[in-house]
Amino acid sequence: VGNYFLTTCPVITLNLTANPKVLTIDFGTSCTGIDGKVRSGKILVTSTSLEKFAVNRVKTFDNFYVDGKKIEGTVTKDITLNRTDNSKVAKIEEDVSITFPDNGGKATRKASLTRDYQLNVLGVAKDNVVKSWGTVEFTRVSGLKVTKTVTESNPLVFKMECHQIVSGVISFTTSDNRTWTLDYGTGDCDNKAT
Numbered sequence: 001v002g003n004y005f006l007t008t009c010p011v012i013t014l015n016l017t018a019n020p021k022v023l024t025i026d027f028g029t030s031c032t033g034i035d036g037k038v039r040s041g042k043i044l045v046t047s048t049s050l051e052k053f054a055v056n057r058v059k060t061f062d063n064f065y066v067d068g069k070k071i072e073g074t075v076t077k078d079i080t081l082n083r084t085d086n087s088k089v090a091k092i093e094e095d096v097s098i099t100f101p102d103n104g105g106k107a108t109r110k111a112s113l114t115r116d117y118q119l120n121v122l123g124v125a126k127d128n129v130v131k132s133w134g135t136v137e138f139t140r141v142s143g144l145k146v147t148k149t150v151t152e153s154n155p156l157v158f159k160m161e162c163h164q165i166v167s168g169v170i171s172f173t174t175s176d177n178r179t180w181t182l183d184y185g186t187g188d189c190d191n192k193a194t
Contacts, residue, residue: 010039020046020056027064040065055079070099073109086119092134105141114152128160132168145175162189 009031015022023045031039041064047057059075073096081088094111113134120127133155136148149171150156156168166189170182183194 020048020058022046037067038065068101070101072097072099086122088117088119090115090117094136100141103141107141108139109136111136116155126161130158130160131155132158143175147173149173156184157187159189162191164189164191165193166190 009028011024011026011028013024013026015024025043025045027039027041027043029040033039042062043064044060044062045057046060048055055077057077057079059077061071061073064071073094075096076093078091079088090113092111092113092115094109094113096109098107098109100106111134113132113136116131118129118131120129133150133152135150137145138148139145150168154169156165156170158165165184167184167187169184171179172181173179185192185194
């Protein structure tokens with residue numbers, strides 16, 4: 001869920017007797033986070049387990065708003081754990097919309113992503129690496145669609161050592177036939193991309 005909004009005003013509850021388990025983050029009618037954004041409504045996370053790594057999690061929104069924009073949809077994560085090589089893989093599906101209050105326009109995000117978490121030496125976070133690939137389609141209020149694609153053969157590689165993406169290529173295309181790429185290089189923690 002992230003901790004960028006956690007202040008004293010959201011009420012977080014866990015229902016561990018339900019099947020699936022339910023985590024509720026209730027922002028009430030107005031909650032200003034440490035990021036300065038005002039949230040209201042609820043985020044609901046249902047999970048086969050909130051204590052284990054290998055799970056299915058579904059995030060939904062109940063009358064949820066951020067700075068007056070209504071967020072709706074579903075984010076699903078299927079997480080598997082491989083104890084042999086200390087890795088876990090998350091398959092993520094997103095289908096989310098944002099409705100803007102001033103004109104009623106709607107933007108959408110649909111994603112199908114894979115994240116491979118290589119934990120390496122257990123208990124040593126700085127050697128962890130996350131590889132990510134998949135496709136994200138974002139349709140703006142204007143109707144312009146931007147598609148972002150990262151292939152499994154050239155995934156984005158994030159190193160905890162420097163908290164940066166250090167390699168991989170993102171290809172972008174738009175519904176009006178524009179294309180460009182973003183190349184993060186060959187693995188150096190240099191804070192550079194082309």
